[in-house]
Amino acid sequence: MEDIQLQEAIERYLTDDMSVEERTQFEAIRKTKPGIDQMVIEHAMFLREMELYVNRTNFSALNKQVFNQLLDAGTWAPAAEQSTSFKVIQLWSKYKKVTAIAASVGGFIALFTSAMVLFFFPSINGNQILELSKAVEKIEQNQKVQGHILNEVKTKVPENSKLISGGSGFLIDTKGFVITNAHVLKGEGAIVVNSLGQEFKATIVYSNKNSDLALLKIEDEDYKQAKALPFTIRKKSSDLGEDIFTLGFPRNDNDIVYGRGYLSAQTGFNGDSNTYQIQISANPGYSGAPVFNDKNELIGIMSSRQKQAEGVAFAIKSDKLFDLVDILEANELTKDLNVKLNKQKVKGSKNRKAQINNFKNYIYSVRAFD
């Protein structure tokens, strides 16, 4: 009960709804109790943003109202539209097929996602953990900076689409199957970019918000099937304290970035047994990046980090990939994809630099567009 009175007092204090006497009293308390002072500052910030929100919402509504009235009164004729609508029709016929495919894939994913809810229960708490996908603005910034370069090399993002989110991903089957996080794929489609900056078109084969895993298939004539995977996908769980590292594309310049750390708990956020807690500095953009141990084994997939604690991140356990393949095989529509996970031990070098060199060609930057 005390909390609510305090909160009320803070709000009245900030909205100038206090008597002089009460105000003086409150200010005295504020001076002696840093905790309360902090709450006041935070609430002031919140109210400021709320005011901005309220003002903008009201003003936008006013604008719409005025605009529509004037439009109805015939103040402007949207007449010069003919050429534009013609263009739209042209575009439509050009992309009709793609749209149809996108729509059917979309429908399929929707059906699938709802079916899969039964399999994966824990939901992610948006409050305290942060998904690691790159925010829209960042990518847009990137587009701005590299705008002309992208145009020159002719990006594979369809015309009329705009990049809306991004992250990392990696091959799990050299036929072109790339794993990433479901939350990375905010839009309708995606392209993947390798560490050399080459872009490939990809389709979304599977996406599940609950497990936060998604599978892309590279479908691009420029894609050359890579040699066998240089790493195994670990089915058993990993040991506490194990040395781990990750490779991903957290930056906007498409340089691959290496990070190392250790496995710090067998369960993730709030005891989630589908994930590990790892100690690593994780930046937005690492979402979907592979987590390896030093035995050339993939042990997890980066997915989120805790907001308050620097360096604490969560990785989806690699055995979830086997579950994913089981799901694909059990489904009429996807069983022909024949996704195979590498369970054979890979002897390769245990030298970190050599490992990075081997692995980096199997890791992609994932960019989703609407």
Next chain:
Amino acid sequence: MKAELNEQALLKGLAQNDSRAVEALYKSHFSMIQHFVTNNNGSFDDARDIFQEAMITLYEKVQLDNFGLTCQIKTYLFSICKNLWLKRLQQMGKYSAPLSAQEETISVEEDLDRFEKKDAAFAIMDRVLNSLGEPCKSLLEGYYLNKKGMQELASQFGYTNADNAKNQKYKCLMRLKKLFFAQYNIGE
């Protein structure tokens, strides 16, 4: 001189959400933006959206304490629209040659930066409010957006008295703030 006075009055009206001022600005300047956008790869609807964003930028500018407009409203709105439209074209990967426009422009980088920053905070608030669910969303909107009193909200939402409504509002507010700050800090 008369024109200048007129502009001052318009800006004052705008600051006070006066629909006549908004209407006057739409009447005098929208067709210029319509012309510009539709001649540069855009549609009528694009022009409407861009113009509204420019209006918001101006609206938020006139609210500032040290507000001053160093040019005509027309020039200001056009400069904002041109910049915003250029950005939009770039995002769509459509931008080619410099945009065709005869109007004079001024530098509005600072205002656009401010607009974008606020836009990010606005988007977060919008998102978290909508993710709250009912009755929290309507209750908080009723209180903050529609400035309704606790008594009124209590009867609207069927609470037995204002204290119960207050209690509920408090719980909702705490949830909203938690959600808001979880995302808000990211941008810092």
